[in-house]
Amino acid sequence: MATRRSSLGQLKQLNEWRVIDALRRLGDLSRAELVAATGLSRSTISNVVATLQERAIIDERPATSTAPPGPGRPGATVGLRSQAGIAVGIAVDRENLRVAAVDLAGRVLTQRAEPVSPDTRGTAVIARAAEVVRAIVDAIGVRRDRVVGIGVGLPGPVDIAHGGVAPTSTLRRWAGLDVRAQLSAALDVAHVFPDNDANLGALGELQHGAGRGVENLIYLRVGPGVGGGLILGGQLYRGDDGYAGQIGHITAVADGKPCPCGRRGCLSTLASSWAVAGELEHIHGPELSAARIVSLADGGDREARTALHEAGTHTGRVLAALVNTLNPARIILGGELGARSEDLLAGAREALATNIQPVASKTLSIVHAELGDRSEVLGAAARVLHDEAHVSTFMAGV
Numbered sequence: 001m002a003t004r005r006s007s008l009g010q011l012k013q014l015n016e017w018r019v020i021d022a023l024r025r026l027g028d029l030s031r032a033e034l035v036a037a038t039g040l041s042r043s044t045i046s047n048v049v050a051t052l053q054e055r056a057i058i059d060e061r062p063a064t065s066t067a068p069p070g071p072g073r074p075g076a077t078v079g080l081r082s083q084a085g086i087a088v089g090i091a092v093d094r095e096n097l098r099v100a101a102v103d104l105a106g107r108v109l110t111q112r113a114e115p116v117s118p119d120t121r122g123t124a125v126i127a128r129a130a131e132v133v134r135a136i137v138d139a140i141g142v143r144r145d146r147v148v149g150i151g152v153g154l155p156g157p158v159d160i161a162h163g164g165v166a167p168t169s170t171l172r173r174w175a176g177l178d179v180r181a182q183l184s185a186a187l188d189v190a191h192v193f194p195d196n197d198a199n200l201g202a203l204g205e206l207q208h209g210a211g212r213g214v215e216n217l218i219y220l221r222v223g224p225g226v227g228g229g230l231i232l233g234g235q236l237y238r239g240d241d242g243y244a245g246q247i248g249h250i251t252a253v254a255d256g257k258p259c260p261c262g263r264r265g266c267l268s269t270l271a272s273s274w275a276v277a278g279e280l281e282h283i284h285g286p287e288l289s290a291a292r293i294v295s296l297a298d299g300g301d302r303e304a305r306t307a308l309h310e311a312g313t314h315t316g317r318v319l320a321a322l323v324n325t326l327n328p329a330r331i332i333l334g335g336e337l338g339a340r341s342e343d344l345l346a347g348a349r350e351a352l353a354t355n356i357q358p359v360a361s362k363t364l365s366i367v368h369a370e371l372g373d374r375s376e377v378l379g380a381a382a383r384v385l386h387d388e389a390h391v392s393t394f395m396a397g398v
């Protein structure tokens with residue numbers, strides 16, 4: 001009997017998930033539409049809808065027509081409540097902290113950004129991120145136990161076993177810091193998913209931006225660092241050790257300038273904002289920020305425009321090798337320079353055109369990130385919501 005009871009329980013859980021999943025993919029639906037979308041019977045749908053309403057996961061919305069509203073009336077629809085469950089995204093880079101909250105249906109509920117001093121220690125940045133998350137969760141009015149998970153984008157390859165950037169990393173602020181444990185303890189949330197920021201940028205664009213509906217794409221974040229994320233066959237490709245996409249450390253010129261990674265001539269030493277700032281130092285002084293470089297170029301500064309175009313040329317040459325290997329449909333340039341600079345995009349587009357096989361160029365387009373500087377933070381939330389096994393298990397427990 002026990003076995004029979006538990007398999008009935010499992011079936012009930014599965015049916016509930018089918019309804020939640022249909023609402024999250026398709027938006028609000030009438031009962032008849034739910035029958036069509038899930039293949040469940042009308043009476044099962046009625047039972048499931050009643051249970052999910054009791055658990056405050058969905059609510060019923062009256063038809064917008066003139067017909068009198070009422071539960072179960074024709075035209076009335078059911079939809080996921082924003083407070084049913086939320087995913088939180090956090091993205092940190094050298095200069096900014098960003099936090100966003102997205103509901104189960106992928107609706108962006110709120111987002112915040114604030115500057116971070118490059119000298120702040122990693123632990124202090126994460127403590128501040130936890131404060132912002134607490135404030136956001138309270139402002140939305142969602143219970144802490146309805147936070148499905150927190151995705152965290154960090155500016156380097158993440159070692160899942162260490163809960164953050166590996167201790168051996170050259171990123172001193174983050175090396176060895178267990179971001180997962182620190183956030184989990186600070187917020188009392190069990191599910192924290194740290195990942196490389198460019199991986200999350202790729203997911204963000206796939207879900208909400210310039211990558212919608214694209215199966216194979218390369219996302220390249222060009223800002224204070226240069227990092228890539230690969231979507232192959234509709235999925236994030238991590239490689240054997242989770243190191244895939246480190247395009248910024250592909251050698252772009254032999255015997256070039258030293259890179260923080262310890263080698264020379266990496267794409268980062270030619271295309272990152274600090275590399276471009278270095279080219280402009282003799283005219284505009286030291287430590288130009290990415291935003292300042294772009295605004296100089298927008299104002300017509302010839303040297304800034306040339307330096308960005310050159311950065312784009314190097315980027316395009318490195319990308320050409322990847323295009324010949326992977327045959328993607330789209331390349332998306334994100335990050336402070338990549339998402340904003342027309343000159344960098346033009347340089348990359350020209351270099352690509354002259355360096356790829358004609359057959360690979362037929363469907364290829366190279367574009368700015370649609371989400372601008374929000375690709376990573378929305379991707380961090382998408383990382384949580386993309387994990388169907390996790391979301392369905394979590395929702396079965398609320």
Ligand SMILES: [Zn+2]
Pocket residue numbers: 248249259260261262263266268
């Ligand atoms: Zn390097």
